[in-house]
Amino acid sequence: MNLRVPGPTPCPPEVLAAGARPMINHRGRDFAEMIQEITSLLKEFFKTKNDVLILTASGTGAMEASIVNTLSPGDKVLAVTIGAFGDRFAAIAEAFGARVTRLQSEWGHAADPQAIDQALAQDPEIKAVMVTHNETSTGITNDLAAISAVVHRHNKLLLVDAISSLGSIDLPVDEWGCDVVMTASQKGWMTPPGLAMVSVSPRAWEAQKTAKMPRFYWDFSQAKRFGDINATPWTPAVSVIAAMREGLRLMKKEGQENIFARQARVATLAREGVKSLGLSLLADERWASNTVTAVKMPEGIDSKRFLEIVRDEHNVELAEGQGALAGKIFRIGHLGYVNEDDIREALQAIRATLISLGHAPEKTPASGRPA
Numbered sequence: 029m030n031l032r033v034p035g036p037t038p039c040p041p042e043v044l045a046a047g048a049r050p051m052i053n054h055r056g057r058d059f060a061e062m063i064q065e066i067t068s069l070l071k072e073f074f075k076t077k078n079d080v081l082i083l084t085a086s087g088t089g090a091m092e093a094s095i096v097n098t099l100s101p102g103d104k105v106l107a108v109t110i111g112a113f114g115d116r117f118a119a120i121a122e123a124f125g126a127r128v129t130r131l132q133s134e135w136g137h138a139a140d141p142q143a144i145d146q147a148l149a150q151d152p153e154i155k156a157v158m159v160t161h162n163e164t165s166t167g168i169t170n171d172l173a174a175i176s177a178v179v180h181r182h183n184k185l186l187l188v189d190a191i192s193s194l195g196s197i198d199l200p201v202d203e204w205g206c207d208v209v210m211t212a213s214q215k216g217w218m219t220p221p222g223l224a225m226v227s228v229s230p231r232a233w234e235a236q237k238t239a240k241m242p243r244f245y246w247d248f249s250q251a252k253r254f255g256d257i258n259a260t261p262w263t264p265a266v267s268v269i270a271a272m273r274e275g276l277r278l279m280k281k282e283g284q285e286n287i288f289a290r291q292a293r294v295a296t297l298a299r300e301g302v303k304s305l306g307l308s309l310l311a312d313e314r315w316a317s318n319t320v321t322a323v324k325m326p327e328g329i330d331s332k333r334f335l336e337i338v339r340d341e342h343n344v345e346l347a348e349g350q351g352a353l354a355g356k357i358f359r360i361g362h363l364g365y366v367n368e369d370d371i372r373e374a375l376q377a378i379r380a381t382l383i384s385l386g387h388a389p390e391k392t393p394a395s396g397r398p399a
């Protein structure tokens with residue numbers, strides 16, 4: 029199966045093999061060596077000197093952790109949301125008693141740094157800004173450099189959901205002064221689901237000292253206390269940690285700049301390919317993501333049926349639309365262990381399915397292969 033959803037993503041055989049090894053003692057020396065190597069590689073990919081903590085969780089766990097470790101009930105936060113995952117970030121903060129102001133953009137558009145500037149100027153009591161770097165539901169990458177500059181001018185904490193960008197799209201954490209940045213193993217890291225990785229700045233640690241939201245499993249100070257001795261406070265997903273070490277080694281070998289370039293190539297191929305089939309992108313192309321492409325469902329084609337045929341007859345699994353976009357779009361995941369051939373195959377599957385449903389594409393896809 030050509031798994032083209034934006035997480036979980038396919039894994040190289042070395043990664044899967046590492047994940048299938050016998051259990052080891054998570055309080056033993058081999059495990060500590062693994063954590064040490066992973067943490068140091070992650071710091072390279074995050075481009076940070078901040079602490080990087082490894083949590084056994086999906087990405088959402090790390091989103092919750094970033095909130096409960098920096099905020100108190102009643103704190104005002106600005107939630108910059110451009111899609112389903114931005115909405116989730118806001119909803120978590122609300123669930124823990126933050127007073128959330130939502131700054132929304134039309135789905136398919138990026139956040140406007142000037143609007144963030146205005147919102148922060150209007151309400152000086154806002155303590156933190158939450159933002160999604162790469163909105164997976166719409167296929168948009170926000171201009172985080174510009175956003176972080178605004179947030180720092182107002183001297184607020186910046187919490188960044190980089191779950192589907194880090195590792196695949198450049199995010200220099202220290203240069204952009206991002207206080208808490210989270211990602212998850214099953215997105216750009218060529219690793220199965222089960223781990224979340226979070227960087228925590230000195231400013232975030234300051235906030236952590238007085239933050240009153242309830243926390244136990246997610247307590248960053250526990251994770252750091254154990255992280256400092258290359259351990260984890262609770263029993264971790266040992267197999268996923270072993271797998272991720274292999275993933276990170278492969279990524280290190282390929283090199284960050286080469287990964288970013290490959291991600292840009294496959295994304296361009298995906299976008300040009302769907303356009304050449306006569307389909308339209310959801311995203312304003314200035315901000316189109318290099319890890320996921322959202323495509324409008326053509327009029328008159330049932331999205332469930334379309335995705336079923338693509339999967340059952342062509343062995344390509346695409347993602348459906350989320351929330352308000354359910355039934356209106358489909359998404360092509362292209363992050364992590366992916367190359368041009370995977371995208372060409374997906375485009376061929378999309379093309380053949382459209383034809384079988386009576387929707388004739390205008391041209392052959394970008395691969396140029398005849399039908």
Ligand SMILES: *Cc1c(COP(=O)(O)O)cnc(C)c1O
Binds near residue numbers: 087
């Ligand atoms: C996948 C994703 C999440 C949620 O991660 P889970 O691992 O499913 O909990 C949050 N934000 C973004 C941007 C994502 O892509």
